[in-house]
Amino acid sequence: MYSDTGHAGTPTSTAPSAPTWDPQQYLRHTGHRTRPFLDLLTRIPELPRQRARIADLGCGPGNVTALLxxxxxxxxxTGFxxxxxxxxxxxxxxxxxxxxGGSLDFRPGDLASWLPEEAYDLIVSNAALQWVPSHPGSFGAWINGLRPGGxxxxxxxxxxxxxxxALLAELCDAPRWRARLAGHGARYVHHLEPAEYLARFTALGCTTDVWESTYHQLLQGxxxxxxxxKGTALRPVLTALGDDREAVDAFxxxxxxxxxxxxxxGPRGTVFPFRRIFAVARKEA
Structure with missing residues (x-):
């Protein structure tokens, strides 16, 4: 799948050792993973049509697609x-x-090459584009695939x-693991900073809202x-180690x-700060 957290994510089909995904592991923290998507939804403006056509890129197990x-x-x-x-x-x-009276369906789709096959009112993606190094280069085609006002x-x-x-990348490059895992801790992680996303979308003529939030999550257990x-960043590592149970346990x-x-x-759980970057780009009506 293409995602981290509220959705989880898969690298492109051409990437080496494409991770296998465990939907149940990913959904273990579904409340925390879903919250950023709910915050994103509140900032999406009215769509051009009531009976809208919507694409969810990197839909994962479909739990946030259903929120649409x-x-x-x-x-x-349609979730891809x-x-x-x-x-x-x-x-x-x-x-x-x-x-x-609407419908939900799900189809295979590689975010590195996906193009709108029809006019959409909304194209949305939740915690997925970080797996796709080329994603900023697709913005023009995706905006062109929107209806006016989409x-x-x-x-x-x-x-x-x-x-x-940082610790994951450091461990993958440690002498014990380097031959099997060098680069796996950061291979599929790619994003721009908020100001860069803002510049990209304004250059495309969009009305743009970009922001960031850090969620200080209190995790239990x-x-x-x-x-x-284990549900996101570790997937490439676990895939690379495969069925070598001894190596998996040691790592x-x-x-x-x-x-x-x-x-x-701590006495009430473990604090896990998590920074998120958000962008909403509306095409001219």
Whole structure:
């Protein structure tokens, strides 16, 4: 799949060792992962049509795609993702007609090459574009694929310098793991800073709203940060180690010990700060 957190994410089909995804692991922190998408929804303006056509890029297990139907109950909504595991879960749990007369369906789609095959009122992406190095180069085509007055909106993690990711990259490049994992801790992480996104969309003639938020999440349970990244940032590493259970256990133990120091457990849980970058770009009516 293409995503981190509220959705989870898969690299492009041409990337080496494309990660396999575990929808159930990803959904373990579904409340925290969904909150940024709900905040994004509040800033999306009125769409050109009541019976809107909507694309969700990097839909993951479909749980946030279903929230689009709550906001636009008459819309025809399609979620696109590269992960068969995620699409299977999304299709099983969410596909079909919606109570407002709209519909939800899910299709395979690689965000590195996806182009609108029809005019959309809204193209949205939740915690997915960070897996696609080329995503800023697609903005022009995606905006062109909107109806006049349509919107492109996304949110992505902006925490790749945080200890959770820095420690992962450091461990992958350690002598014990370098031959098998060098680069896997950061290979699929790509994003611009908010001002750069703002410049891109204003250059395309869009009315643009860009902002960032840091969510100080209180996670529960033993080693909750490790459990969080098992659903997202660790997927390339776990895929590379494959069925070597001894290596998987050894790597997770080393990483867990480092995370415990960086994110100490408190009396009410473990604080996990998470920065997010948001953008809403509305095409001229």
């Amino acid at each position: 139907a709550d906001r636009w109950p008459e819309a025809r909504i 993702d590269l992960s068969p595991e995620m699409l299977q879960t999304a299709d099983r749990n969410h596909a079909g007609p919606t109570p407002g 919107t492109f909106a996304f949110q992505i993690p902006g925490n790749f310098k945080a200890p959770s990711h 033993p080693d909750p940060v490790l459990e969080w990244v 997770l133990t080393e990483y867990r010990d480092r995370l415990r120091v960086a994110y100490p457990s």
